[in-house]
Amino acid sequence: MTTPEGQRGVAAEAGGRRRPPTAQQFVLEELRRAITTGRLRPGDPIRQEALAEELDVSRVPLREALKTLQGEGLVTYQAHRGYFVERLSLGDLREVYLIRELLEAEAVRRAAGRIGDEALRAAERAQAEVEEAAAAGDVLAMAEANRRFHMTILEASGLPRMVRMIRTLWDSTDAYRSVYYGEPANRERVIEEHRAALDLLRRRDAEGAVRVLAAHRAHAVTAIEAVLPGAPQA
Amino acid sequence: MTTPEGQRGVAAEAGGRRRPPTAQQFVLEELRRAITTGRLRPGDPIRQEALAEELDVSRVPLREALKTLQGEGLVTYQAHRGYFVERLSLGDLREVYLIRELLEAEAVRRAAGRIGDEALRAAERAQAEVEEAAAAGDVLAMAEANRRFHMTILEASGLPRMVRMIRTLWDSTDAYRSVYYGEPANRERVIEEHRAALDLLRRRDAEGAVRVLAAHRAHAVTAIEAVLPGAPQA
DNA sequence: GCATCGGATATTGGATCCAATATTGATTAT
DNA sequence: ATAATCAATATTGGATCCAATATCCGATGC
CATH class of the missing domain: 1.20.120.530 (GntR ligand-binding domain-like)
Structure with missing residues (x-):
């Protein structure tokens, strides 16, 4: 979040919503939206660096948001391999x-x-x-x-x-x-x-x-x- | 985790258990133990810097572990105020x-x-x-x-x-x-x-x-x- | 004396850099 | 040709530093 306004991507359709007070909450919302709208699809690996850049935040708040989503069962996690969008059987x-x-x-x-x-x-x-x-x-x-x-x-x-x-x-x-x-x-x-x-x-x-x-x-x-x-x- | 062996504190009674492969998992285990044994008591604020030093890790894996515990309901979180051991009514x-x-x-x-x-x-x-x-x-x-x-x-x-x-x-x-x-x-x-x-x-x-x-x-x-x-x- | 304001301090939030591990692909021996 | 090996690369894990916010505490006005 070095610049006030990032580029357009996963975050593109952020219409009139105002940005949450912390990057982490912002990322959390965007990730949820990306998953529920199918922008990120079940089974997809989540590449932290690319996603962080796209959302214009560092990897730190992204990783914390992913931990939250892991707790909610929206993503899975494997040590040293990363996060994946949960694929429900x-x-x-x-x-x-x-x-x-x-x-x-x-x-x-x-x-x-x-x-x-x-x-x-x-x-x-x-x-x-x-x-x-x-x-x-x-x-x-x-x-x-x-x-x-x-x-x-x-x-x-x-x-x-x-x-x-x-x-x-x-x-x-x-x-x-x-x-x-x-x-x-x-x-x-x-x-x-x-x-x-x-x-x-x-x-x-x-x-x-x-x-x-x-x-x-x-x-x-x-x-x-x-x-x-x-x-x-x- | 700069040094292989940290000092003694929350982590003191880490008897014969071998350390997990990542600092985050190690911290997670220690935090759980600290909470269940009463070393950290319901309502206690969790000071990241002190705890990180005590466990001899940086605040990054500590914060991720805390996010996990938040998802499990063991700790609560308030933005900019930090984590607290959950107090069950x-x-x-x-x-x-x-x-x-x-x-x-x-x-x-x-x-x-x-x-x-x-x-x-x-x-x-x-x-x-x-x-x-x-x-x-x-x-x-x-x-x-x-x-x-x-x-x-x-x-x-x-x-x-x-x-x-x-x-x-x-x-x-x-x-x-x-x-x-x-x-x-x-x-x-x-x-x-x-x-x-x-x-x-x-x-x-x-x-x-x-x-x-x-x-x-x-x-x-x-x-x-x-x-x-x-x-x-x- | 009490409430309010404002600055100093403590604490969390985030960015960047480096380390550790996994993955990939070329190379070589069978 | 195939499988195993090892180096090169990509990706995650962690440490440190800086920024933002909240908290604390004294000064000031009423």
Whole structure:
């Protein structure tokens, strides 16, 4: 970060976002984006020097950001060989969804009994954004709003550590999720299911909400499985 | 790591262990040990320069190790303020055990149906070490053997990611677990419960094993809760 | 006396340089 | 031709130095 503005590359589409206060956070965001958008694809080795130069930072904050991503399961690491974008096998994907099932069921169950009006309204707002993005066909915006929708609900569980773990699991499959939203039929279904879940939450029907959201996940995982074998092509 | 042998401090009791191939891994091990043994106590700030000097490494590998520990929840981090040993509230502790309950129940259930003879024998060996350490009153050795016992069983689940998460959760409460083993009555109970679990696993009684191990955890958490308020005193 | 401001100090964040290890490719013996 | 060896190169690991930020503490005004 010797110069205020770097050149354009991985960091190119950094539209109107303002830069985080530390290089490390900046790099973290850019790396996440690069992975979730497919700019860096599963299995790709991460060359530190090239990437550091592209982002216009030194290798030090880059390496720390990579350690964070390693902890989140987005990249793997081999001593003296470097970091690689995690390549999820079909088994890995199923395992991630199984874990999410176990954790989210409990979180949603608790959230249903505790969620307040503000949180419900926040979820409704997120849902409105989901529908908006879906109508516009903006897959990325939809994924982001969708994430907000679910996280808002989960946070009502009062289990912050659990939510953090779920969020991490969620992120680890980001690279594979966009394919799901690409399909218009799936976008429709997501909207329907969200509406049903909101309805059940408003009525404090915990088990109903758990059931609907479990089905919601199941749909996603089967759809992703269908296209998985091999990395998601660019 | 300019000199082969550093001075004595956090790294002092590095008995007969051989040094890992990279400074970062070495630091990671030492930090974990320092936290679990109480050499670094919950809430303590981690001064990088002092610690780096004590371990005879530069701050670079230390910072990367701290990032790893941050991901595992053993330390917290605030930009420009540094790292602190995580201080678990009572609520946090309960949450960790709740998550473990959800994940381990499923893992044990699967493990019971899949565990092979070698894994069973490995668990039995670990259990023998647990009993040995308990008899000798060696709390640290007991904690380590105990960990091997449980991990051996969990690994039979065929869910490596889940096991990794459980291991991380396990580690995050290390600082508080030693108090449990300190009590001879608890040591006795642990041994009994392990034997019962092994027996049920041999008979492929999944639900029985799940039940016994759930009770096993419940005992531990209530015992730890009793002494928790405030950090575990040195 | 108390709060506020400002500078000195401590501590973390980042850049650069050097060392250690792995990878690659040419060379040679079989 | 093929496999093994070894040097050249690429890449990561680590140390040191400098910059940026926060913290601490005394001075100053009310």
